[in-house]
Amino acid sequence: MAEYIIHSGDTLSAIAHRLGVSLAGLEAANPQITDPNRIFPGQIVTVPGSAPAAGPKYVVHSGDSLSAIATRFGVSLGALKSANPQIANPNQIFPGQVIAIPGNLPAAGPQYVVQSGDTLTVIGTRFGVGLVPLEAANPQITDPNRIFPGQIVTVPGNAPAAGPRYVVQHGDTLTAIGTRFAATVTELAAANPQITNANQIFTGQVITIATSISYVRHNIWTLDEIDHWHPTIYAYARGVQVLIDRTKANQMDPIGWQYQSDIHGTTVNPDNFRNQCQHFCWFFLPWHRMYLEWFERIIRSAIQDVDDVDDATKLTWALPYWNYSSDDAARRRLPKAFLDLTLPDGVTPNPLWVAGRNLNDGSALPQADVDLTAALAPTDFAGTNGFAGGRTGFSHAGEDPGSAMGPLEGTPHGAVHVDVGGLMGSFNTAALDPIFWLHHANIDRLWEVWRGMPGHVNTNESAWLSGVTFHFHDENAATLTETVQEVLDTAAQLNYSYEDTSAPVPAPVEADMAFPPAPHGPPELIGASDSAVALTGEPTSVTFDIAAPAGPLAAAAANPVSRASLRLEDVTSAAPVGVTYRVYLDAPGGAPALDDAHYVGVAAFFGIEQTTAPDNEHGGMRLAFDITRQYRQLTAEGRWNDQLSVTFVPQRVEPPATPIELPGELASAPQQPGTARVGRVSVFLQ
Known part of the structure; x- marks a missing residue:
């Protein structure tokens, strides 16, 4: 995008009209302007559209023409036009436009707009730098005795912070600028380390306006509707590549791609930073929030030096989230930018595309795997049937007996990991897939959705x-x-929000079928399978005896059952389990009931191979499902007697009508169900 320096009398509407852009587009490109009716001379604004070429810059003055500027700087008119594709009509340019002058690129650093009467010697004296380093920083100036008002030169010194910029006007002070832009002198000084004396600034200096940006994490489908390579998505791809390149240069770079992945999981714990992921417990949500917080900041910092990311995006970039909980199968597919093999230029490999995903052919996540009903239902925060999972210390130290992951961590979190497959299918590689971060942004958003619901x-x-x-x-x-x-x-605390944290509209639920309140007293085991159940990718049922409560619940009238739970205990597998299972509960007799009335939820075994490893303290995975609704229903029907039947039905991703064709070596292999061994299926009442 191009830039324009506001002059006295300007309005955003007038600027937009003058430069042939929409007012809405101009406002969107300048989120630092919180009141479009309040702008100031000296502010540098971004103008949507084509960007001038890299190179020395010049600020158009009154009376200028491209022909006169070309003559002044000794370049051809054709070259000047080519360097400035943002100028639609070469016969019409405006004071304040910033244009490129073909020539040697000046050094990076603090900038200054040459004023009338300036010489390089005067500029050097003013800023306390020698003439030799000033000339060296500006190789575009071929004759140091000949400079022009409007030229933008580099002054050697500490670089200002990234952010909205302002050209100091005659009579300005940092105090006055701070008042104008709601920033303190301390904040302005911190953002501009090139200013060595806060009481002395000069007309023409380009400074950064310290501003507090409130970052918004957008639904990627909102961005996709505008352009599937929306600037936010494109910037993410470019940032990912920067991190990948850092890893290539130094495998141990802590802000490189591999190291950031290793934070989530690796085969060893080499330090306090890697292999730290918190799963199956109440630290799952806050730890991943911290993980995303710093990754997002690392990406935002990385794109600051990427030339083809525009300034507005650099300023406001935040990690999008992938909202896949939709009846529309199209929203349950990977976003389009993650399916393209190249970036928009059609040549550069796309770092958002990775091989091995089950969804690379356009397949969709199963709807049951992204349903939020069970995930958002609990009113308790922690505990076996709590929203966040069981109470533990770091990495399950001092864990609650019978502790299990929270329902959100199971579905959609774990289910989506399994369904996407490939790198996403394992703790140790999941964060190497760029979709991981958008998936976890959505999980973090769902925590906010849950918090906004009554009683949560x-x-x-x-x-x-x-x-x-x-x-x-x-x-x-x-x-x-x-x-x-x-x-x-x-x-x-973290300076970000989500585009949408409204709760999904729930299906009507009868009052006595609503999620139960926190029960009193410990859970009582009333029945369990007497042998392990092997899940191999085929429908599987297990039937077991149940007994009447023998503990406090035996006096049902005085202590009615308030909660019933189905648990899958000591689930093990030496390899990833590549499918999920819909779970149903019924009284035995005839074919298993696979309707909604008997549906319990989705069992997803993401990370099972890590919990099964000999050196892991878990000894297997545990899942818990609330079956209070089924308990009440079977009791009302007189069928909660001496036996129960639990059925597991495998589900795979939904193939598209027309698969995306990929070269043979890039095509994904079929989902591998593997074998999950459920040590015990049990039922508890409270």
């Missing part, structure tokens, strides 16, 4: 809030620590 609040237990400290690197590779209590408010 996070726990205030100190063991969760401050009991464990987690370690990360920031965008500058500096080490830091965080606790849960520091990441609970995304807007106030």
Whole structure:
């Protein structure tokens, strides 16, 4: 995009009309302008459209023409026109437009707009730099005795921070600028380390306006509707490539692609930063929030030096989220930018595309695997049937007996990992797939959705809030620590929000079938399978005896059952389980009932091979499902007697009507169900 420096009397509407762009487009390109009716001379704004070529820059002055400018700088008119495709009519240019002059590229660093009467010697004296380094920083100036008002030169010194820029006007002070833009002198000074004396600034200096951007994580489908290579998505691809290149240069770079993946999982724990992922417990949600927070900042920092990412995107970029919970199969497919083999130029390999995914042919996630009904239903935050999972210390130290993952972690979280497959199918490689980060942004968003529902609040237990400290690197590779209590408010503490955190419209539920309140007393085992159940990708049923409660629940009138749970315990597999299973519960007799009334939920075994590993403390995976609704229904029908039947039905991704054709070596292999061994299927009442 091009740039324009606001002059006295300008309005955004007038600028848009003058430069042939829409007012809405101009406002969208300049999110730093919070009040479009309030702009100031000296502000540098971004103009949507073609960008001038890289090279020296010049600010058009009153009376200028392209012909006169070309003559002044000793370049041909044709070359000047070619360097400035943003100028639709070469016979009409406007004061304040920033154009490119063909020539040697000046050095990076603080900038200054040459004023009338300036010489390089005067500029050097003013800013305390020698004439030799000033000339060296500006190789576009072939005759140091001949410079022109409007030329933008580099002044050697500390570089200002990224952000909205402003050209100092006559009479300005940092205090006045700060008042104008709602920034303190301290904030302006911090953003402009090239200013060595806060009481002395000069007309023509280009400074950064310290501003607080509130980042918004958008639904990628909202962006996709505009352009499947929307600037936010394109910037993400370019940022991913920067991180990949860092890893190629140094495998141990903490802000490189491989190291960032290793934070989630690797075969060893070499330090306090890698192999730290928290799963199957109440730290799952806050740890991943921290993980995304710093990854997002690393990507945002990485794109600052990418030439073909526009300034507005650099300023406001935030990680999109992949909202796949939709009746529309198209929304359950991978976003289009993740299916293209190349970037928009048709040549450069697309870093968002990775081989091995089950969805690379255009297949869709099964609708049951992204249903949110069970995930958002719990009112308790922690515990066996809590939203967030069981109470633990770091990596399951001091874990609750019978602890299991929260329903959100199971479905859609784990189910989507399994369904996408490939790198996403394993703890140790999942974060190497760029879709991982959009998936987890959605899981983080769903935590906010849950919090916004009536009666849903996070726990205030100190063991969760401050009991464990987690370690990360920031965008500058500096080490830091965080606790849960520091990441609970995304807007106030982390400066981001989501495009949409409204709760999905639930299906009508009878009052006595609603999610039960927290029960009193410990759960009581009333029945379990007497042998292991092998799930091999085929429909499988297991029937087992159940008994009447023998503990406190035996006096049903005094202690009615408030919650019933189905648990899958000690689930093991030496390899990933590549399909998910719909789970149904019924009283035995005849064919298994596979209708909605008997549907329990989805069993997804993401990470099972890690929980099964000999050196892992888990000893297998545990899943818990609330079956209070089925318990009440079977009891009302007089069928909750002495036996129950549980049926597992495998499900695979939904193939498209017309698959995307990929070369043979890039085509994905069929989903491999593997074998999951369920040590025990059990039922508990509370």
